[in-house]
Amino acid sequence: MIDKYLVLREWDLSKVPSPAFVLHSDLLAHNLEIIDRVRHQAGVEIIVALKANATWHIFPELKAHSDGATASSLAEARLVKEFMGINAHTYAPVYTDDEIEEILECSSHITFNSLNQFDRFGAQALLRGISCGLRINPEYSPVETDLYNPCVAGSRLGVRKEQLKELPAGIEGLHFHVLCESRPNHLRLALEAVEKHFGHLLPQIKWLNMGGGHLMTHKDYDCEELIEVLNAFRARHPYLRLILEPGSAFTWRTGYLVSTVEDIIQSGGANTAMLDVSFACHMPD
Numbered sequence: 675m676i677d678k679y680l681v682l683r684e685w686d687l688s689k690v691p692s693p694a695f696v697l698h699s700d701l702l703a704h705n706l707e708i709i710d711r712v713r714h715q716a717g718v719e720i721i722v723a724l725k726a727n728a729t730w731h732i733f734p735e736l737k738a739h740s741d742g743a744t745a746s747s748l749a750e751a752r753l754v755k756e757f758m759g760i761n762a763h764t765y766a767p768v769y770t771d772d773e774i775e776e777i778l779e780c781s782s783h784i785t786f787n788s789l790n791q792f793d794r795f796g797a798q799a800l801l802r803g804i805s806c807g808l809r810i811n812p813e814y815s816p817v818e819t820d821l822y823n824p825c826v827a828g829s830r831l832g833v834r835k836e837q838l839k840e841l842p843a844g845i846e847g848l849h850f851h852v853l854c855e856s857r858p859n860h861l862r863l864a865l866e867a868v869e870k871h872f873g874h875l876l877p878q879i880k881w882l883n884m885g886g887g888h889l890m891t892h893k894d895y896d897c898e899e900l901i902e903v904l905n906a907f908r909a910r911h912p913y914l915r916l917i918l919e920p921g922s923a924f925t926w927r928t929g930y931l932v933s934t935v936e937d938i939i940q941s942g943g944a945n946t947a948m949l950d951v952s953f954a955c956h957m958p959d
Contacts (some may be wrong), residue, residue: 726921
């Protein structure tokens with residue numbers, strides 16, 4: 675486990691323990707400028723998804739350039755409350771009896787994956803004054819691999835249109851998450867699908883959460899197009915709070931994983947460098 679965090683203004687390898695994640699503050703500041711621009715010019719709320727980065731040492735900076743944070747587990751909800759000082763927008767595919775009380779203590783918004791889950795836990799959330807939402811399946815996603823496509827036939831994620839003819843009392847928001855490192859046109863198509871299948875419900879809710887996957891800090895991402903898509907949708911539905919919850923976009927290309935070659939194995943004509951990091955634990959981050 676890597677448990678050391680450094681703040682370096684200049685790259686100096688001699689100051690870095692190995693292994694370590696190193697985040698470059700200037701690169702982070704650049705990303706936050708882009709996110710602020712989208713927030714302000716599109717009139718939307720952008721909240722931090724901890725799934726992509728839970729480095730609490732930079733939570734004060736993230737908090738200053740976002741509208742909150744989203745959690746997908748009890749541990750993440752605790753992190754938001756304890757280290758960001760706010761309650762989370764929480765979504766998990768399933769909540770359980772042994773965790774729901776603490777999750778609600780850490781949440782300002784909670785999204786339920788099914789009508790069954792809302793029937794089971796919604797009253798507890800409403801009694802606490804928490805804004806409740808439902809995850810919907812708009813039946814569109816640009817994700818090509820079925821294993822990761824949340825809208826594939828038989829998906830367990832979200833309520834389909836035939837299951838939601840009307841909103842249950844107490845539901846204030848809808849939530850969809852269908853993108854992954856996607857581009858603005860993918861969001862445009864997703865919003866068209868939402869309007870097609872759930873448009874009759876939009877005047878009845880207060881907020882629409884568009885999930886994550888908006889990689890707006892990628893060098894090839896067209897933020898102007900994103901702002902255009904969001905402003906056009908907001909013009910059609912001016913009564914809605916629009917929420918995006920990117921994860922990777924906040925810290926995309928802002929740092930390094932430093933490691934050390936501890937040994938070189940020569941075997942069968944191949945040279946293998948033995949590092950002090952784990953591909954399983956560290957490389958996905």
